[in-house]
Amino acid sequence: MNDGSETTPESGGQQQPQNPAALPSQGAVPDAAFPPHLARQPAYGYPPPQEPGQPGYGYPQNVGGYGYPFAAGPAEPDWQELADRNEQAQRRRKRLFLIGGGVLAAAAVAAAVTTAVVMSGGDSGTGASDQASPSAAASDASPSASIAPPTTPLELLSDARLDKAPVTVNTLFPTPTLSVQGRLYTLLGTELDKGCKVSPVNGLEQTVSALGCYNVYRATYVNDSHVQITVGVATFASAARATKAKSGTKGNVAPLVKDQAKDFCKTGVKCATTQSSLGRYAYFTIAGPDNGSAVAAGDKVAIQAARDISGSVYETLLERGRTGMAKYN
Secondary structure, three states, rough: OOOOOOOOOOOOOOOOOOHHHOOOOOOHHHHHHOOHHHHOHHHHHHHOOOOOOOEEEEOOOOEEEEOOOOOOOOOOOHHHHHHHHHHHHHHHHHHHHOOOOOOOOHHHHHOOOOOEEOOOOOOOOOOEEOOOOOOOOOOOOOOOOOOOOOHHHHHOEOOOOOOOOOHHHHHHHHOOOEEEOEEEEEEEEEEEEOOOOOOOOOHHHHHHHHOOEEEEEEEEEEEEOOOOEEEEEEEEEHHHHHHHHHHHHOOEEEEOOOOOOOOOOEEEOOEEEEEEEEEEEEEEEEEEEEOOOOOOOOOOOHHHHHHHHHHHHHHHHHHHHHHOOOOOO
16 A cells, blocks of 8 residues: 555555645645554655765665764874974984983993003002192193083093182092091002102003193092002093093003002002092092902902992092082072
């Protein structure tokens, strides 16, 4: 049976032309054969009639899956805001890198200390009188080249043109006693080797001479275990030269036997030694019993003493860098 709009599949008949005049007017009562709620409803298996302006044929557009609308897509990101955030993050990382760079560099240099038990160098010679370090005439850079102010203590200590404060045995070894984690060391004597001609021995003298060494400042300490330690601080024009001097595989500093110090670490006697550098300063220690005997294998006291005095020089130099920075701020 036809409801006045289309043919049902069950009838198998052809759709008949519609006569507009025969259609019920708006508000007319539907065919009594059909209940009101079924009036003008689509037959089973067919979509509803297409309304004017509705796209497609009988099916809503932009639906996903069966009978469900598409999920709402993500909103378009604010590309400018993302770019600004990325730029700010890069600036923060760069700033943290610059700030931490000086600290990390200083820590790396401080850690670069080697300790060994080796045959000692020759006897100590007679050094020159206590004088200030010479000017940076042997600087790696051209004297006419401009140089920017230092930004860290390590940068200041790395260039003789920036590190202008006087260098003397008194500035490098300022106190008569040292206490390192409860271990006490007493200063026995100091000396300046002007021109680095006496204190470097067993091949180290050639190394420091080739690198333009200015002076070597030496001091000898003794601890409660009767271990004596000589430390020698060699000055150069640049950190690069000091690093090369530290990395040399030959020689060390000669023991300073002067004033109250006893003869120790004679030629051919095994003693504990260290080599290190900070900025334009390379410093070396040699330690052994004050009775002139050799350092026994596994003698932790002598090795610790050499490291303690080396560490005290590091702290003194680092404080020098901090003080020097105040003049540039």
